[in-house]
Amino acid sequence: MRAFEVIQPGAFTTVQDLGRYGYQKYGVSISGAMDRFALRVANLLVGNEEGEAAIEATIIGPKLKALSKMRVAFTGADLSPEIDGKPALMWRTLDVPEGSILSFGPPKSGCRAYLAVAGGIDLPLVMGSRSIHTRSNLGGNGRALAKGDVIKRKGSGIRIQESGIYQLPEDLVPVYRRQGQVRVVLGPQNDYFTRKGIETFLSGIYEITPQADRMGYRLKGPKIEHKGEADIITDATPPGSIQVPGDGMPIILLADGQTTGGYSKIATVTSVDQGPLAQARPGDRVRFQRVTITEAHRLLGEMEKKMERIRLKLRK
Amino acid sequence: MIPPTLPLPLDGGGQGGGGTRMANLRMNGYKNARYLIVGDRGISVEFGNSLDEEINRKVHKMMHALEKAGIPGVIETNPTIRSLFVYYDPLRIGVKKLTQELRKIEGRMADIALPKSRLFEVPIVYGGEYGPDFEEVARLLNLTPEEIIGIHSGKEYFIYDTGFIGGSAHFKIPPPLDSLPRKKTPNLGVPAGAVLIAGGLGSVYKPLAGPTGWYWIGMSPLKQWFPEKDPPLLILAGDKIIYRPITPEEYRELKKKVEEGHSEPKIVNCT
Numbered sequence: 110m111r112a113f114e115v116i117q118p119g120a121f122t123t124v125q126d127l128g129r130y131g132y133q134k135y136g137v138s139i140s141g142a143m144d145r146f147a148l149r150v151a152n153l154l155v156g157n158e159e160g161e162a163a164i165e166a167t168i169i170g171p172k173l174k175a176l177s178k179m180r181v182a183f184t185g186a187d188l189s190p191e192i193d194g195k196p197a198l199m200w201r202t203l204d205v206p207e208g209s210i211l212s213f214g215p216p217k218s219g220c221r222a223y224l225a226v227a228g229g230i231d232l233p234l235v236m237g238s239r240s241i242h243t244r245s246n247l248g249g250n251g252r253a254l255a256k257g258d259v260i261k262r263k264g265s266g267i268r269i270q271e272s273g274i275y276q277l278p279e280d281l282v283p284v285y286r287r288q289g290q291v292r293v294v295l296g297p298q299n300d301y302f303t304r305k306g307i308e309t310f311l312s313g314i315y316e317i318t319p320q321a322d323r324m325g326y327r328l329k330g331p332k333i334e335h336k337g338e339a340d341i342i343t344d345a346t347p348p349g350s351i352q353v354p355g356d357g358m359p360i361i362l363l364a365d366g367q368t369t370g371g372y373s374k375i376a377t378v379t380s381v382d383q384g385p386l387a388q389a390r391p392g393d394r395v396r397f398q399r400v401t402i403t404e405a406h407r408l409l410g411e412m413e414k415k416m417e418r419i420r421l422k423l424r425k
Numbered sequence: 426m427i428p429p430t431l432p433l434p435l436d437g438g439g440q441g442g443g444g445t446r447m448a449n450l451r452m453n454g455y456k457n458a459r460y461l462i463v464g465d466r467g468i469s470v471e472f473g474n475s476l477d478e479e480i481n482r483k484v485h486k487m488m489h490a491l492e493k494a495g496i497p498g499v500i501e502t503n504p505t506i507r508s509l510f511v512y513y514d515p516l517r518i519g520v521k522k523l524t525q526e527l528r529k530i531e532g533r534m535a536d537i538a539l540p541k542s543r544l545f546e547v548p549i550v551y552g553g554e555y556g557p558d559f560e561e562v563a564r565l566l567n568l569t570p571e572e573i574i575g576i577h578s579g580k581e582y583f584i585y586d587t588g589f590i591g592g593s594a595h596f597k598i599p600p601p602l603d604s605l606p607r608k609k610t611p612n613l614g615v616p617a618g619a620v621l622i623a624g625g626l627g628s629v630y631k632p633l634a635g636p637t638g639w640y641w642i643g644m645s646p647l648k649q650w651f652p653e654k655d656p657p658l659l660i661l662a663g664d665k666i667i668y669r670p671i672t673p674e675e676y677r678e679l680k681k682k683v684e685e686g687h688s689e690p691k692i693v694n695c696t
Contacts, residue, residue, distance in 0.1 A: 133503040133512065134488075135658050136592035136632070235652060245591050245633055247652055297461035297469050340624075342474060343588065343595075345503040345510030349464050369505055369588030371624070377464030380515075405465035406515045413516060 111176035112226050112262035113164075115254050119171035119213065121322070122254045124230050125364075127160040129238035129247070133368045137247070139348060140240040143221050143323060143364050143387035146283065147185035149416060151225035153423045154182035154202045154275055159416075161229030162239035164260075166222045168390065170213025171254060173224075178207050179262070180227035184277075186219025186285065186388055200277035219285035219388040228263035242365055244324065275423050281415070285388040288314075291395045293351065293376035294405050298341055301373035302353070306334035310375055311397055315359060319391045323365040326386075328395070332357035339373055346370040349378035351397075363387060379405045381412045453479035454507070458531055460524050461508075465515055466500075470527055471508040476597045476625065481585050484509045485663055486537040490530045498523070504662055506585045506595070543664045544581060544694040547629060547645050548671040548679055549620055551577075555644040555673065556620065558612070562640050566601050576602060577642070578668035582627065584660060591632035591650045592658040596666065598627040611638040618644050618680075620668075629666050632658070646680035647690050659690060667693065 115122075125148065128141025142148035142165055149159040164171070170188040183190040183199045190197040191212050192205055205211065213222065232239040232249045241248035254260070299307060315330035339355035346352065350362045352372035361378060362370070364387070378386060379400060389395065400408070454473025461469040470487060473480035484504045491502060491511065498518025503510040513523055530537075551574050552559035563570055582596035597603070603625045613636045615621075621628040623639035631637065632650035649659050660666060671679070682688035 130512075131501045132657065133501055133510075134587065134662075135656055136588050136590055137657065138590070236655075236657070244635065245650075245652070294462060294464050297463045342476065342506050343586070343626075344469060344471075344505040344508050345463070345467070345588075347463060347467050347503075347510070347512060367589045368503060369586065374463075377467070380465050402462050402465060402520055406520075409465060409515055 110228070110231075110262055110264060111259055112179060112230065113173040113211070113260045114176055115171060115256055115258040115260070116174055116210070117172040117212075118254045118256055118258075119166050120169035121167040122171045123165050123241040123243070123323075124162050124232055124249055124254075124260070125165045125240045126162040126238055128240055128364065129236050129242070132236050133345070133347070136368050137236060137245065138242055138365050138368060140238065140242045140248075140323075140364050142223065144185050144223070144384040146384045146412070146416075147221070147223045148225070150200065150277060150419060151182045151184040151223040152229070153420060154184070154200070154277070155180045155225050155227040157225060157227065157229050161225065162232060163223050163225040163230060164254075166213060166224065168216050168220055170222055172210065172212040175205050175207055175209040175211060176259070178205070180204050181211070182225050183222060184225070185223040186221050187217040188219075188222045189214030189217055190222065190224075198276070200282050202274045202276075216390075220390045221387060226262045231261040231263045244365060277419065278422070281419060283385065283388075285385065287389075287392075288394040289385065289389070289396075290398045291386055292379045292382045292398050292400045292405070292408070294379060294402050295376045295399055296374070297344075297377075298373040299375055301335055301338070301341070302375055303334045303336050306336075307375070309333050310359070311399055314394050314396050317389055317391050317393050317395070321391050323363060325360055325362040325366050326389075328359045328361065330358070333359065333375065335373065340371050341373050343369050343371040346374070347377070349380070349383050350374050351376045351378065361386070379408060381405075381408045453477055454483065458483075460527065462520070463510065466512055468511045468513070468520065468523060468527065469508045470511065470531075473507045476506060476585065478583050480507045481583075481662075482539060483534060485539055486534050487527070487530050489539065490533075490537050491527070494526065494530070496523070496526050503588075504586065505588060539663060542583075543692050545660055545664060545666045546691040546693050547647060547666050547668050548675065549578065549630075549643045549645050549668045550671055550673055550676045551643040553673075555676070556642040558608070558640040559642045562602075562605065562622070562642055565605065568601070573602070573642070574670055577622075577627075578670050581665045581667050582629075584629070584662050584664045584666065586662050587658055587660070590635065593632055594629040594649065594658075594660045594662070594664075594666070595626045596629065598622050598625060602627075605640055607638040608640060611636050612641055615641055616644075617648070617650070618646065620645055629660055644676065646676050646683050648683055
């Protein structure tokens with residue numbers, strides 16, 4: 110079923126689900142929504158499974174025409190979503206008639222907004238995922254959405270009629286700040302850095318440079334000191350890896366990051382903080398906070414409990 | 426036992442662990458693998474700290490054994506030159522339990538067999554528009570073009586990994602080509618098929634167009650990236666390749682055949 114026609118594509122708009130697993134060994138990035146939490150909630154609000162594909166907009170959102178009557182939800186960054194020129198509520202189930210124009214205005218907070226539709230965006234599954242990875246031309250047309258593209262959605266589904274209108278309670282809606290803590294687990298090559306280097310990394314304030322996209326963020330701030338060599342024999346670079354090349358400035362790899370790399374990695378961003386980090390824009394500032402692996406797993410468990418509460422709220 | 430709050434790596438080499446790495450070093454890698462924590466979803470099992478076929482075989486042995494074992498909570502693996510990255514779901518398996526399972530496999534590495542290695546013949550045109558950095562490489566190494574072709578082609582190379590974006594296949598480049606660093610200024614629009622060298626490694630040919638900081642010395646008409654197939658790559662880690670110099674005319678003919686899907690790459694040998 111036809112869902113949207115792209116009137117204006119926005120800055121960088123793609124389709125993302127929870128990612129592509131099992132192919133890192135072949136140089137295929139995991140990809141998927143940069144902010145997993147926002148995607149999962151968007152899907153729940155329209156009665157989908159949490160991992161359905163949705164539209165991910167970046168800072169400047171697209172302008173879309175609804176090609177059928179649909180149930181939709183906006184989550185993630187507040188990029189001033191509008192329906193037919195009127196402000197649309199976020200983190201809420203919305204029904205839009207055929208012919209409606211869904212658009213975005215000035216970016217108010219965060220970086221990446223999600224637009225889910227009941228049934229889920231329908232693109233052919235490639236290696237088990239509908240996510241678009243532009244650097245390897247995977248998913249959809251292998252590129253960001255462009256003017257004139259028509260996006261389909263999967264059949265209307267039964268739950269849509271059954272489910273009511275939901276609003277995520279205010280206390281569960283994330284707040285995206287221009288400055289924040291990013292919790293990290295040290296390693297795998299923290300032994301490549303001097304004690305002073307680690308201290309600098311954990312105490313300095315780092316700014317996100319304009320070189321920031323779905324692949325990763327380049328940061329600038331106090332120079333992180335290596336013991337000697339900055340390069341390693343190339344190994345795996347999963348999302349969240351914080352590489353430090355010889356210039357001492359960290360690079361954080363994110364959803365579309367390459368699968369291997371040859372820079373020493375001082376730490377890895379915790380799973381729970383990867384989504385909030387992906388909502389940071391160039392110019393935003395972060396400070397790294399060290400947690401143990403045990404703490405990181407506890408935080409992840411809490412996150413899943415929170416999701417469970419949301420699931421129960423939205424499905425009763 | 427691993428103390429729950431021990432930062433990392435699991436073998437205790439975390440702070441100033443360079444010493445541990447050195448003390449643990451043997452001819453073909455470490456006596457015991459290092460188990461490194463990679464965030465809250467990954468463990469990297471490091472078998473050594475050099476480009477060495479024996480070390481790389483250990484990586485692949487553990488990968489095959491782990492895939493066979495089907496441990497719940499293990500999502501996928503990424504074998505690299507000297508370490509196996511294991512991606513897991515911490516809600517389904519704990520890091521201690523996973524490490525125990527991996528150590529068990531490490532204990533029986535000698536019994537694990539690897540799949541057969543295929544030898545691919547890779548046609549290549551060197552220099553000119555096919556390898557814009559070829560002359561610079563010759564100049565930097567003070568070699569003639571013929572000498573470089575003589576060193577680079579006609580030898581069997583073992584493929585260590587398929588990584589980066591689109592599965593670049595890498596091998597150890599022989600001296601003196603191994604002394605080339607990465608370029609100071611990256612090449613931006615490098616096409617798929619570009620044959621690259623830098624930092625002691627060769628990239629058989631580039632799977633996808635894009636930027637690279639490596640020296641671009643030639644072009645192969647073959648394709649590496651087949652996203653519609655499983656596996657999506659032609660040349661896999663553990664395979665071998667051998668370059669065969671061809672003329673630009675042969676290149677154009679082969680390229681046309683490859684694009685039309687009429688040309689199967691030549692597998693010379695299977696051992």
